[in-house]
Amino acid sequence: MKWFDKDTFREILDSISRNKSRSLLTGFGVFWGVFMLMLLSGGGQGFKNLITKEFEGFAQNSGFVFANQTSKPYKGFKKGRSWDLNLADVERLRNLVPELELVTGTVNLWSRKIVRDDIVATFSVRGCTSEYAQIECPQMRYGRYITEADNAQERKVCVIGKRVYNELFPNGGDPCGQRISVDGAYYTVVGVDWNEGSVSIMANTSQCVVIPINQARRAYNMGNKITLLCFTGKEGVVMSDITPRVREVVARAHYLDPTDEQGVMMFDSQLIFGIIDNLFNGISFLVWLIGLGTLIAGVIGVSNIMMVSVKERTTEIGIRRAIGATPNQVLGQIISESIVLTLVAGMGAIVLSVLILAGVEMALTEEGILKAAFQVSFGLAVLATSLLTVLGVAAGIMPALRAMGIKPVDAMRDK
Amino acid sequence: MTLIELQGINKTYNNGQPLHVLKGIDLNIDRGEFVSIMGASGSGKSTLLNILGILDNYDTGTYMLNGNLIKDLSETQAADYRNRMIGFIFQSFNLISFKTAVENVELPLYYQGVPRKKRHEMAMDYLERLGLGQWANHFPNQMSGGQKQRVAIARALITKPEIILADEPTGALDSKTSVEVMQLLKQLNKQQGITIIVVTHEGGVANETDKIIHIKDGMIGQIEENTSHNAWGGSVIK
Structure with a gap:
C-alpha cells in the first residue's frame, strides 16, 4: 500500500476540508497549544534578552577594583585614610594573579x-586603553x-x-x-x-x-593615578575564588588591610550574571512546562474529538469498508487525518506567533537597531513541527484503532 | 455455471440469548441469474445477504464464490473480494454525504489504486449511462432518492463486479422510482449478464426477478421460478 501519494493526500484533505467545523474544533486545541508555547518561549527569551541587554557589552567574567576610604586600621595607619590606585597596580595584578586574562585601568572624570x-x-x-573594549x-x-x-x-x-x-x-x-x-x-x-x-x-x-x-x-x-582597575578572568576561572587574592595584592602595595572590603572596593559581574541566569532558567522551565502542558492538553483534545468523530463516522467508515477499503487503509486514513490536522494547526500557530513576535520586535526597534530579539529560533520551529508530527500520530492511534474495528455491517445497522 | 454455492450454512448470534438465525442454508445461484430473496423481517434474509457479501461470517457450512472458498478470510482478503467481485446497493443508499456523486462512484476504484484521472473518467461514464451526467457534482443531499439510488448503483457497477447484492433497494423510494430502479437492475442483468440478488419483502419487487427464494425462520422454503413474472398474480410494485 502506498503511504503517501497525491491521491491519498487528496482523499485526506477532502475529508478534513469538507467537515470544516469538526476540523476547526479539532485543530484549535493544537493551534492554541503551539501558539502559547511559541509565544511564551519567544516572549521569555525576549524578556531575557531585554534584561541581558542592560548588561550588554560587559565581559561576563569581569571584575573591578576602586579605591575608597579605609575602614580598618593597618600597620599604624588610622582607618578612614584615603588612597589612590595607580598604574603600577595594573602591572602588579598582571604579574601576581596568573588567573587573570587581562588587566587595564581607566581614569574617570x-x-x-x-x-x-x-x-x-x-x-x-x-580615559582608557584599547583593551577596555574587552x-x-x-x-x-x-x-x-x-x-x-x-x-x-x-x-x-x-x-x-x-x-x-x-x-x-x-x-x-x-x-x-x-x-x-x-x-x-x-x-x-x-x-x-x-x-x-x-x-x-x-x-x-x-x-x-x-x-x-x-x-x-x-x-x-x-600623574600615575588611575580611578578604576578592570580585569577579566581566564576561561573557567570563578571570580569569587580570586577576588581575595586580587584584593590582597592591591592592599599590600598600598599598606591596607587585605581584609578591608570597604577600603578596596571590588565588584564582579559574574555574581549578577549568575543571579539573572538562574532567574531565567527558572522562567524558561516554567514556559516550557506551561507550553508543553497546553500542547499536550490540545493533543488529548484532538484525540478526543477524533474519537467522537470516528463514532460519528461509523456509517461512512462502514461504507468505505463495504466497498473495499482494507482495515489498514482505514487506519492509515484516520492517522493521516490526525497528522495533517495537527501539522496544519500547529504550523498556523507557528506562523501566527512568529508574526506577532516580529511585530513586537518591530515595536521595540529604535533607529534601526533592535533592542532585543524576541523571535523564536528556526531550530525551535523545526523541533515543534517534528514534535507535532509525533503527537499527531499519537493522537490518531486510539481513534484509528477504533475505526479499524468498525465492521462494514455496522454501516447498515444505522438505518 | 454455478457462481454461488452455499452448503449447510449456519449462523448464530450470541448477543445475550443465542439466536440461531440461519439453520442450514443450501443454495446455488448461477452466473447471470436475477434472483430475489423474500422473507418476513427476522427471517434471516439480511443475514444471508451479509454472508453472501462477505460482510459477515458464518459458523458452519461452506460458501464457494466463483470457485473460491469464502471462509475465515482475513479482513484484508475480504475487503479485496468485496472490492472486486461484489457490488452493494443499500436501502439507505449509503452514499458518503461530504462527497459529490462522482466522487462517491469513484471511491471503490480509489481503493483499487486506480489513478484519479482514469477513475474520474470511468465514474463520469457510468453516471452518464444512468442518466446522471449533469448531477455528477451534486452532493447526495441535493438529489432525490431515485437519483441517490442510481448513484449507488453506479458505484456498485464501477468495479465490474460478478454479483450485485441489493438489500431492499426500493425500500426508501416511492413506487414510480422503485419501478425505475427495478427496470434498471433488470436491464443490467439482461444486457450485461451481471448476477443480481435482491433482498426484499415486497411482492411487487420480487415479481420483477426471474427467481424468488422464500426464506422463513432461517431456512429456505420454496424456490419459485418466475420467468413469466406472474408471482402473486402478477403483482406490481405498489
Whole structure:
C-alpha cells in the first residue's frame, strides 16, 4: 500500500476540508497549544534578552577594583585614610594573579564641560586603553574605538557615547573628523559608541567622552593615578575564588588591610550574571512546562474529538469498508487525518506567533537597531513541527484503532 | 455455471440469548441469474445477504464464490473480494454525504489504486449511462432518492463486479422510482449478464426477478421460478 501519494493526500484533505467545523474544533486545541508555547518561549527569551541587554557589552567574567576610604586600621595607619590606585597596580595584578586574562585601568572624570560650536553640555570623561573594549564591548555606530597607537602617541582623539552624540550633533550624520572641546582642549571625534547598557562602572558609556588614558592623565595632571582597575578572568576561572587574592595584592602595595572590603572596593559581574541566569532558567522551565502542558492538553483534545468523530463516522467508515477499503487503509486514513490536522494547526500557530513576535520586535526597534530579539529560533520551529508530527500520530492511534474495528455491517445497522 | 454455492450454512448470534438465525442454508445461484430473496423481517434474509457479501461470517457450512472458498478470510482478503467481485446497493443508499456523486462512484476504484484521472473518467461514464451526467457534482443531499439510488448503483457497477447484492433497494423510494430502479437492475442483468440478488419483502419487487427464494425462520422454503413474472398474480410494485 502506498503511504503517501497525491491521491491519498487528496482523499485526506477532502475529508478534513469538507467537515470544516469538526476540523476547526479539532485543530484549535493544537493551534492554541503551539501558539502559547511559541509565544511564551519567544516572549521569555525576549524578556531575557531585554534584561541581558542592560548588561550588554560587559565581559561576563569581569571584575573591578576602586579605591575608597579605609575602614580598618593597618600597620599604624588610622582607618578612614584615603588612597589612590595607580598604574603600577595594573602591572602588579598582571604579574601576581596568573588567573587573570587581562588587566587595564581607566581614569574617570565627572561633569566636564563639553563644547561643540555653540552647543555646551556636561558629560563624563573616561580615559582608557584599547583593551577596555574587552571589558565593556563598544557598539560602534560610526568610526572606531580608541587604539593602542592613540595612547602611545597621546593623540587628542575621542569616542563619544550615544547621548553625547545626540546632544552635540543634533543634525545626525557621521561626526568623525569633527572636533569638540573637552574642558577647553580640542579633541577629534573618531567614533560613536552606541552601547546603551544601563549598567555602568563609574559612568554610563552613553554619556561619556572616551579619550586615550595617557592623554587624560596628562590633561588633568593625574600623574600615575588611575580611578578604576578592570580585569577579566581566564576561561573557567570563578571570580569569587580570586577576588581575595586580587584584593590582597592591591592592599599590600598600598599598606591596607587585605581584609578591608570597604577600603578596596571590588565588584564582579559574574555574581549578577549568575543571579539573572538562574532567574531565567527558572522562567524558561516554567514556559516550557506551561507550553508543553497546553500542547499536550490540545493533543488529548484532538484525540478526543477524533474519537467522537470516528463514532460519528461509523456509517461512512462502514461504507468505505463495504466497498473495499482494507482495515489498514482505514487506519492509515484516520492517522493521516490526525497528522495533517495537527501539522496544519500547529504550523498556523507557528506562523501566527512568529508574526506577532516580529511585530513586537518591530515595536521595540529604535533607529534601526533592535533592542532585543524576541523571535523564536528556526531550530525551535523545526523541533515543534517534528514534535507535532509525533503527537499527531499519537493522537490518531486510539481513534484509528477504533475505526479499524468498525465492521462494514455496522454501516447498515444505522438505518 | 454455478457462481454461488452455499452448503449447510449456519449462523448464530450470541448477543445475550443465542439466536440461531440461519439453520442450514443450501443454495446455488448461477452466473447471470436475477434472483430475489423474500422473507418476513427476522427471517434471516439480511443475514444471508451479509454472508453472501462477505460482510459477515458464518459458523458452519461452506460458501464457494466463483470457485473460491469464502471462509475465515482475513479482513484484508475480504475487503479485496468485496472490492472486486461484489457490488452493494443499500436501502439507505449509503452514499458518503461530504462527497459529490462522482466522487462517491469513484471511491471503490480509489481503493483499487486506480489513478484519479482514469477513475474520474470511468465514474463520469457510468453516471452518464444512468442518466446522471449533469448531477455528477451534486452532493447526495441535493438529489432525490431515485437519483441517490442510481448513484449507488453506479458505484456498485464501477468495479465490474460478478454479483450485485441489493438489500431492499426500493425500500426508501416511492413506487414510480422503485419501478425505475427495478427496470434498471433488470436491464443490467439482461444486457450485461451481471448476477443480481435482491433482498426484499415486497411482492411487487420480487415479481420483477426471474427467481424468488422464500426464506422463513432461517431456512429456505420454496424456490419459485418466475420467468413469466406472474408471482402473486402478477403483482406490481405498489
